[in-house]
Amino acid sequence: MPEVQRLRAEYAVDGIVDVPQPRLSWQVASACPDWVQIAAQLRVLRSGHWQEAEVLSGPDQVLVSWPFAPLDSREQVAVAVRVWGPDGPSDWSEPVWLEAGLLERADWRARMIRPTCHVDDGCSYLRVEFDAAQVVRARLYATAQGVYDCLLNGSNVGADRLAPGWTSYTNRLRYQVHDVTALLRVGANVLAARLADGWFAGRLGWWHGGLRHLYGERVGLLAQLELTMADGSTRVIGTDQSWRCGRGGIVSTSFYDGETFVQDEERDGWERPGFDDSGWSAVDVDDLPKAALVGPQFPAIQVVDSLPVARWLTSPSGQVIADFGQVVTGHLKLSLAGAPGSTVTIRVAEVLDAGELAVRPQRTAANTDRVVLGQPGRLEWEPVFAVRSFRYAQLEDPAAVVDRGAVRAQLLRNALARTGWFRCSDDELNRLAENAAWGIADNMLDVPTDCMLRDERLGWIGDAAHVAPTAAFLYDTGGWHASWLADLALDQRPNGSPTMVVPAIPLEPFPGDYPVAVFSDAACMAPAAVYRQFGDLDMLRHQLPSMIGWARCASAEVLDGFPSPGFQFGDWLDPTAPPDNPENGLTEYDVVMALGAVRSVRLALDAARALDDTDATTELTGLLERLLTEVDHRYVTAAGLIASDSQTGYALALATDALPEDKRAGAFARLVELLRRRGRLQAGYPGTFALMDVLVDYGRADLAHRLLSATEVPSWRYAVRQGATTFWERWDSLLADGSLNPGDMLSFNHPVFCSIVDWMRRRIGGLAPAAPGYRRIRVAPLPGGGVTWAKTVHECPYGRIEVAWTLDETRFELTLLVPPGTVAEVILPGEDAVRTAGSGTHRYELPAERVPRDNDRGRWGVHEHVAAAPEPADGR
Numbered sequence: 001m002p003e004v005q006r007l008r009a010e011y012a013v014d015g016i017v018d019v020p021q022p023r024l025s026w027q028v029a030s031a032c033p034d035w036v037q038i039a040a041q042l043r044v045l046r047s048g049h050w051q052e053a054e055v056l057s058g059p060d061q062v063l064v065s066w067p068f069a070p071l072d073s074r075e076q077v078a079v080a081v082r083v084w085g086p087d088g089p090s091d092w093s094e095p096v097w098l099e100a101g102l103l104e105r106a107d108w109r110a111r112m113i114r115p116t117c118h119v120d121d122g123c124s125y126l127r128v129e130f131d132a133a134q135v136v137r138a139r140l141y142a143t144a145q146g147v148y149d150c151l152l153n154g155s156n157v158g159a160d161r162l163a164p165g166w167t168s169y170t171n172r173l174r175y176q177v178h179d180v181t182a183l184l185r186v187g188a189n190v191l192a193a194r195l196a197d198g199w200f201a202g203r204l205g206w207w208h209g210g211l212r213h214l215y216g217e218r219v220g221l222l223a224q225l226e227l228t229m230a231d232g233s234t235r236v237i238g239t240d241q242s243w244r245c246g247r248g249g250i251v252s253t254s255f256y257d258g259e260t261f262v263q264d265e266e267r268d269g270w271e272r273p274g275f276d277d278s279g280w281s282a283v284d285v286d287d288l289p290k291a292a293l294v295g296p297q298f299p300a301i302q303v304v305d306s307l308p309v310a311r312w313l314t315s316p317s318g319q320v321i322a323d324f325g326q327v328v329t330g331h332l333k334l335s336l337a338g339a340p341g342s343t344v345t346i347r348v349a350e351v352l353d354a355g356e357l358a359v360r361p362q363r364t365a366a367n368t369d370r371v372v373l374g375q376p377g378r379l380e381w382e383p384v385f386a387v388r389s390f391r392y393a394q395l396e397d398p399a400a401v402v403d404r405g406a407v408r409a410q411l412l413r414n415a416l417a418r419t420g421w422f423r424c425s426d427d428e429l430n431r432l433a434e435n436a437a438w439g440i441a442d443n444m445l446d447v448p449t450d451c452m453l454r455d456e457r458l459g460w461i462g463d464a465a466h467v468a469p470t471a472a473f474l475y476d477t478g479g480w481h482a483s484w485l486a487d488l489a490l491d492q493r494p495n496g497s498p499t500m501v502v503p504a505i506p507l508e509p510f511p512g513d514y515p516v517a518v519f520s521d522a523a524c525m526a527p528a529a530v531y532r533q534f535g536d537l538d539m540l541r542h543q544l545p546s547m548i549g550w551a552r553c554a555s556a557e558v559l560d561g562f563p564s565p566g567f568q569f570g571d572w573l574d575p576t577a578p579p580d581n582p583e584n585g586l587t588e589y590d591v592v593m594a595l596g597a598v599r600s601v602r603l604a605l606d607a608a609r610a611l612d613d614t615d616a617t618t619e620l621t622g623l624l625e626r627l628l629t630e631v632d633h634r635y636v637t638a639a640g641l642i643a644s645d646s647q648t649g650y651a652l653a654l655a656t657d658a659l660p661e662d663k664r665a666g667a668f669a670r671l672v673e674l675l676r677r678r679g680r681l682q683a684g685y686p687g688t689f690a691l692m693d694v695l696v697d698y699g700r701a702d703l704a705h706r707l708l709s710a711t712e713v714p715s716w717r718y719a720v721r722q723g724a725t726t727f728w729e730r731w732d733s734l735l736a737d738g739s740l741n742p743g744d745m746l747s748f749n750h751p752v753f754c755s756i757v758d759w760m761r762r763r764i765g766g767l768a769p770a771a772p773g774y775r776r777i778r779v780a781p782l783p784g785g786g787v788t789w790a791k792t793v794h795e796c797p798y799g800r801i802e803v804a805w806t807l808d809e810t811r812f813e814l815t816l817l818v819p820p821g822t823v824a825e826v827i828l829p830g831e832d833a834v835r836t837a838g839s840g841t842h843r844y845e846l847p848a849e850r851v852p853r854d855n856d857r858g859r860w861g862v863h864e865h866v867a868a869a870p871e872p873a874d875g876r
Helices: 427-442 461-474 478-491 519-534 537-559 589-610 614-635 647-655 661-678 685-697 701-709 716-721 751-764
Strands: 003-009 024-029 039-046 049-052 076-085 096-100 112-115 123-132 135-145 147-152 172-174 176-179 187-196 220-229 234-238 244-246 250-254 258-262 281-286 292-294 301-308 311-314 320-337 343-349 368-372 378-381 388-396 408-414 420-424 767-769 776-779 789-796 799-807 811-818 823-826 835-837 840-847
Touching (some): 003 076, 003 096, 123 220, 123 250, 147 220, 320 343, 320 368, 420 427, 420 751, 427 751, 461 685, 478 537, 519 589, 589 614, 647 661, 661 701, 685 751, 811 823
Parallel strands (some): 776 823
Antiparallel strands (some): 135 220, 147 187, 311 320, 320 408, 420 789, 767 776, 789 799, 799 811
16 A cells, blocks of 8 residues: 655645645655556645545645635644555555744834944844743744844754855845744843844945945844743733844954954853843834745755865965865864964965965955954864855964864755755766755855855856756755745846846846846746656746746847847856956847847747736747748858858757757757867857757767866866865866966855756766656756766656666666656667566666667867768768
């Protein structure tokens, strides 16, 4: 009989939901082959009684609509499900407890308080003391304009860091919910908080040293502690005029510049009852923020792991440097003991430059922490609000007060579950896969950041769109991406053009209110990628107006002849472009924009069809027809040559189906010719993202494997051979001699080029969704490049998928694990036939001679006409 497993609501991991009708998902374990759900029934425990919903016929078991009356604010319920399959009914699942947050604005009785003692880059300490009787239930609802952490009677209320995270603060402000029942005492209690500038009021961006107070002039805290007593009475302790504010040991803190802690400034007992705060200041009380207050939607930023020092180094100048062996995002944790006044200074870097910290890539970000010891005794210290990317940490410790054996790198990121793995016989490809997993996670701090070291750390939408497929395979990003996409839509301009970073901040001298090639395509690319991975129709429905807005805007720009002046990214980071002008590659920006517009309109059209929106489907179908006619007329010759005559131009044109069918073979032949002439990639990430799939789709997987096998700049293996543990911003962020690229824009933890790992898992590993959310699975491995085995694993919404294959001199063998509730479409190498495989384990074999081999013998890397090996007549 089947067994229901992993029942959950929305994307929550702690049972807290912020909607009155949370969608439910579950997985099923069954030994019955080809298991597909026939029906399901949900029940809810409310007010002590189980209520059963009507039986739902059909296979739906992911993001199923709530079948009961909506939840009220604060309501706690238990939910269970049972299913029917070919092997009969299951038992009721173990119940999952859900708790609604504060769903209505009127639920908030607290008010925003603003410390009168706060200064830029400072940290305000806030507290209130209160008495309580025996408490049987206590919930703390809290948020801030700034970043905060809360303590109750001296104990942290939870593991969250940098709360409330970063959203489009003018539109949405996320709050956190904590069960603090165990921290309450009978008698005197203290609710305390530390509050810093964070993204709300701190320095953001690099232009003219960055901008401050982008969302408001003053930071604030909003907290509401709700108590239920043993006698049934209730009480609310909220932020109001009774709170007091002061200063403490954190004398300065800044995302870019670091945190300074002076132990003697930290007042003993400030966070516990009995502290004399009469010398502290009153607070100002303000109204609730105008932004919507929204509850948790995905796992918060937390310390997810820590690393010990891999080795200690001494630099040529005599500095002591800790090497953690891996680029990470987080901060250091130290144990110190020594004389009062002893000062430890910590500086960090992602790479070394001639044996010293490479600080030039950090630009104006100081990334420096300081600890000044006070009272005798041991101090366990880590910064509260500082975070950055680093591998190396330089410790200036003249009094030798740091216990080197206890030094740790604390890893901070959203605590999203790992869901994807790829391994194969090629260790360099394995390193690429893990570099992607590290780099993507390192740049998950409530938004998909570009990098986490220099004076930037922003949600660049072009980067995020190209990384999204890889991120959504490697991690459970469904709720995290949906939240960021909601902000993208909210920040989108009236003309349909997205802001270049989300959440939006001013970006002098970068694009203003006009259409921008490639980056703006994120409005369509990112939701499409997330929908493919998770099958979340509600997310797609929410984003459709945003997608249509950009599709209209981009199409109008192309059809009107590009009337908008201003900076364009073009084929960003084309390796042929000058280091200080990465937009000036081989492909003209209007070609990139026109082809991107075709892709965006197609993706918006696909979304409209998936949502059965007939009006949008009709509009977008007509828009696509006009756009294709214009692109063909303006940019394509009769023989299929494309303006700019570049790898990116041909790759994008073919990937987006922008060409008439009779011109595709000519365009592809020219693409192959350009590759042969140069023998290497000449594309930025827009072109690179498309190129590898085009080669496979048009029958030249051997050329894709040849590019993947390259080791010189530009290539993916180059950074691996240079010791990279994450992806770099530039193909050659580090030059062959070990020196830094001379460009100003330089990062060694920048995941944008990691889309190759998504290609590896889909093409080499052979695993991809054939229908949104993996209800149908595509399994089509393509051995090549000398790889003799590969294994790809993914925890999809239905359960665990495994695709493993081996190839030796005699046979190819494929082993496949399909989770219950899904069906796989299997295409073996060299075959066109599609085999169907239901749930369970399946094995397939082929004689080795039937597996296509890398047999390209065409000349490679010459700057003159080269006769290519004969191509199939249709170019495929």
